[in-house]
Amino acid sequence: MAxxxxxxxxxxxxxxxxxxxxxxxxxxxxxxxxxxAGVSRTxxxxxxxxxxxxxxxxxxDALTGLTKQLYALMEAEMDFKEKIRQLIDLFLTExxxxxxxxxxxxxxxxxxxxxxxxQKEKGASxxxxxxxxxxxxxxxxxISKMDPTQFMMNIMALNSHPLVMRPLxxxxxxxxxxxxxxxxxxxxxxxxxxxxx
Amino acid sequence: MAxxxxxxxxxxxxxxxxxxxxxxxxxxxxxxxxxxAGVSRTxxxxxxxxxxxxxxxxxxDALTGLTKQLYALMEAEMDFKEKIRQLIDLFLTExxxxxxxxxxxxxxxxxxxxxxxxQKEKGASxxxxxxxxxxxxxxxxxISKMDPTQFMMNIMALNSHPLVMRPLxxxxxxxxxxxxxxxxxxxxxxxxxxxxx
DNA sequence: ATATTGTTTGACAAATTTGTCAAACAATAA
DNA sequence: TTATTGTTTGACAAATTTGTCAAACAATAT
Numbered sequence: 001m002a003x004x005x006x007x008x009x010x011x012x013x014x015x016x017x018x019x020x021x022x023x024x025x026x027x028x029x030x031x032x033x034x035x036x037a038g039v040s041r042t043x044x045x046x047x048x049x050x051x052x053x054x055x056x057x058x059x060x061d062a063l064t065g066l067t068k069q070l071y072a073l074m075e076a077e078m079d080f081k082e083k084i085r086q087l088i089d090l091f092l093t094e095x096x097x098x099x100x101x102x103x104x105x106x107x108x109x110x111x112x113x114x115x116x117x118x119q120k121e122k123g124a125s126x127x128x129x130x131x132x133x134x135x136x137x138x139x140x141x142x143i144s145k146m147d148p149t150q151f152m153m154n155i156m157a158l159n160s161h162p163l164v165m166r167p168l169x170x171x172x173x174x175x176x177x178x179x180x181x182x183x184x185x186x187x188x189x190x191x192x193x194x195x196x197x
Numbered sequence: 198m199a200x201x202x203x204x205x206x207x208x209x210x211x212x213x214x215x216x217x218x219x220x221x222x223x224x225x226x227x228x229x230x231x232x233x234a235g236v237s238r239t240x241x242x243x244x245x246x247x248x249x250x251x252x253x254x255x256x257x258d259a260l261t262g263l264t265k266q267l268y269a270l271m272e273a274e275m276d277f278k279e280k281i282r283q284l285i286d287l288f289l290t291e292x293x294x295x296x297x298x299x300x301x302x303x304x305x306x307x308x309x310x311x312x313x314x315x316q317k318e319k320g321a322s323x324x325x326x327x328x329x330x331x332x333x334x335x336x337x338x339x340i341s342k343m344d345p346t347q348f349m350m351n352i353m354a355l356n357s358h359p360l361v362m363r364p365l366x367x368x369x370x371x372x373x374x375x376x377x378x379x380x381x382x383x384x385x386x387x388x389x390x391x392x393x394x
Numbered sequence: 395a396t397a398t399t400g401t402t403t404g405a406c407a408a409a410t411t412t413g414t415c416a417a418a419c420a421a422t423a424a
Numbered sequence: 425t426t427a428t429t430g431t432t433t434g435a436c437a438a439a440t441t442t443g444t445c446a447a448a449c450a451a452t453a454t
Contacts, residue, residue, distance in 0.1 A: 157358030
């Protein structure tokens with residue numbers, strides 16, 4: 001038997017992720033993906049049976065990739081402000097690598113008008129625990145008081161949004177790519193300053 | 198001649214906007230749009246010739262809808278902090294009505310891998326003028342100093358992102374729709390507080 | 395060597411989506 | 425009335441996208 005030395009399956013999935021998460025081509029066809037991976041479209045069907053099943057795997061990987069490290073950091077034992085700083089750093093790094101991952105998730109959830117994907121998100125309890133910690137730190141005066149959920153939403157928004165909106169913001173603010181990335185680098189400090197009072 | 202009493206053309210375009218901007222169904226077909234508008238797909242072709250031309254109109258309307266009121270407010274003469282407050286209010290109101298309008302623009306720009314749309318954005322000068330005003334106010338100490346572009350990005354991010362991410366945030370934070378909208382209402386004040394030092 | 399198993403692909407078929415056209419229809423003008 | 429013009433649609437055609445299948449291929453086991 002020919003054992004898979006090149007691992008085509010992983011190559012196809014990684015290529016799909018690159019196209020969807022990094023390049024933001026949400027309308028990509030199986031042909032687009034196969035071409036980008038340098039394999040025939042039939043290979044894609046051999047490993048994933050259908051476009052739909054490939055997308056389901058990509059979807060689940062997106063959810064995992066988005067939450068896994070995040071939740072791990074939330075549970076970590078360390079100085080609270082330092083934890084927030086690392087959270088912002090992690091979020092920004094991930095978003096630079098995969099700016100459109102969240103959007104992929106959202107659009108996939110919305111156009112199969114079902115909330116079929118809602119399950120298995122057992123991370124909600126970890127988030128809840130972290131929200132409690134935030135609240136406690138607010139009571140202690142480490143950071144200024146507000147609804148902890150809003151606090152988290154602020155962090156996510158400040159990190160994600162500018163990277164997603166890059167094509168639009170580039171012309172609104174009349175920026176080159178180099179200037180844009182420079183601003184994104186500077187953002188880490190700006191966000192920390194804004195969030196940490 | 199039969200003058201258009203019902204204005205099917207506008208109905209079709211408005212329906213398309215609703216599907217794309219409000220419902221976030223970025224993969225909607227011409228059939229989806231025609232069905233939702235209660236007309237035949239042929240009518241859509243009668244008025245717009247092709248799917249592509251309809252989308253181009255919708256795209257331009259999205260750009261206009263996003264920037265027109267915004268730029269008008271930026272140019273208005275009024276107390277600076279009040280202007281910022283109204284800016285946040287306008288942004289939030291618009292985003293609640295059309296959460297996925299920006300995403301539609303972005304994905305359309307990205308998957309026709311060209312920057313064909315880049316032109317005609319003559320609003321960049323208005324934005325530049327407003328950035329200058331922000332900088333001046335920072336010098337005067339009205340708000341704390343930072344890169345004015347980053348200041349604007351912060352406002353946009355804090356407004357838009359949570360509404361776009363609603364399907365995901367709902368389960369991450371374990372919220373009902375009612376709870377979610379309540380938080381969105383509360384956000385106006387939270388964002389003002391955060392932005393206006 | 396041959397057999398066996400897994401991989402890859404081209405050629406074909408099915409399904410979906412988009413585009414075209416002529417006919418039916420409605421409303422007013424003459 | 426009939427004619428004219430604009431609107432709407434069903435039926436058909438074309439194009440695109442997805443899915444299937446048998447054959448070719450590669451690598452190892454016997």
